Amino acid sequence: MPLSLELMILRGVAIGMRLSAAIVFLPFFNSVGIPAQVKALLVLVLTAALYPVIHIPLAGITVFSVAGMALSEIMLGLAMGLCLQFVFETVQMAGQVIGFQLSFSLVNVIDPQTNVDTPVLSNLYQLAMLMIFLQLNVHHWVLRALAQSFERVPPGSVAFDLDHVKFLFHAGSSMFVAGVQLAAPVILATVVLDVTVGFISKAAPQLPALFLSVPLKSLLGLIVIALALGVWPSFFERQFAHALGWSWRMLDLAK
Numbered sequence: 034m035p036l037s038l039e040l041m042i043l044r045g046v047a048i049g050m051r052l053s054a055a056i057v058f059l060p061f062f063n064s065v066g067i068p069a070q071v072k073a074l075l076v077l078v079l080t081a082a083l084y085p086v087i088h089i090p091l092a093g094i095t096v097f098s099v100a101g102m103a104l105s106e107i108m109l110g111l112a113m114g115l116c117l118q119f120v121f122e123t124v125q126m127a128g129q130v131i132g133f134q135l136s137f138s139l140v141n142v143i144d145p146q147t148n149v150d151t152p153v154l155s156n157l158y159q160l161a162m163l164m165i166f167l168q169l170n171v172h173h174w175v176l177r178a179l180a181q182s183f184e185r186v187p188p189g190s191v192a193f194d195l196d197h198v199k200f201l202f203h204a205g206s207s208m209f210v211a212g213v214q215l216a217a218p219v220i221l222a223t224v225v226l227d228v229t230v231g232f233i234s235k236a237a238p239q240l241p242a243l244f245l246s247v248p249l250k251s252l253l254g255l256i257v258i259a260l261a262l263g264v265w266p267s268f269f270e271r272q273f274a275h276a277l278g279w280s281w282r283m284l285d286l287a288k
Contacts, residue, residue, distance in 0.1 A: 047188035048087055049080040050106035055179055058114025060121050061163060061172055079176070087183045105191035109283070112197060113182065116279040117175060119208045120272045124162045126208065127215035128155030134216075134223050135254040136247050165266055171273050178277055185284045196286050204279045211272055222257045223250050 053076045056062045062072070131137075132154040166172065226249060234242035 044087075045080055045084060047102060047106060048083055048183065049076055050103045051110040051182070051188065052076050052079050052083075052179060054107040054110025055114045056110075058111055058118045059175055060117050061166055062175075063114070063118075079179075083180055083183065088187070102188060102191075105193060106188055108193055109182075109186070109191050112201060112283045113179070113280045115201060116204055116283065117171075117273070117276045119205055119279075120211075120269065120276050121159060121162060123208045123211040123215065123272065124158040125155045126212035128158035130212070130216045131219045131254065131258070134220055135251050137251075161262065161265070162269065165269050166273075169266065169270055169273065174273070174277060178280060182280075182284055185281075194286075197283060200279070200282060200286060204276075207275070215268070218261050219254050219257045222253055226250055226253055 053073075056072055056076060062075070135154070137154055227246065230242050230246045230249070234240060
């Protein structure tokens, strides 16, 4: 029996709701540099591409129940997007900590991704992170994961409870651990420099240690950052793999 126009629209809405909610929080796709019209077109193109291959149980779905289904789809899409966004928040947090350590805490610029006043090192870190994100083809991973999510949890069968909130807090807490790991080399190097300058100032009180420590810390910090960039691709490849694992866990909890 052919589908009625009403059920065909409901099927497209069910697919588009999850996609549009995920685009709101997914890294790169949620950039303010991408016009809203382009994002809407992307959602329409993805919906049209997935429509023939996604089988949705339409039995029992009515116009009146579509509101609840749309809300659950939006919540699931947002949760999946947040899991990936946590990795980018890791970089921003590390940049803020390092910027404070290198006396850059008063140097702020507008972050092009969020239009928020952000420390300059956080902005630099996020731009470098975005290049790694694209170089590793993580955006392809994300699009494949979104497509496979409809097979794992069909629209209309999403169920949310307190376990999802707990798991999001658990995933968010890992952001702080990864941020500390990312900032640790610079923090360790600058602390050693501070201790060294302190001993030198005690041995030679006439030496202007305060005026020397700030430029030395900045120079040493930038050198350590440049050396650490070499291990960023492998480090963040693991972080993105973990984030995609968190997204799959969210899908398992939504069944």
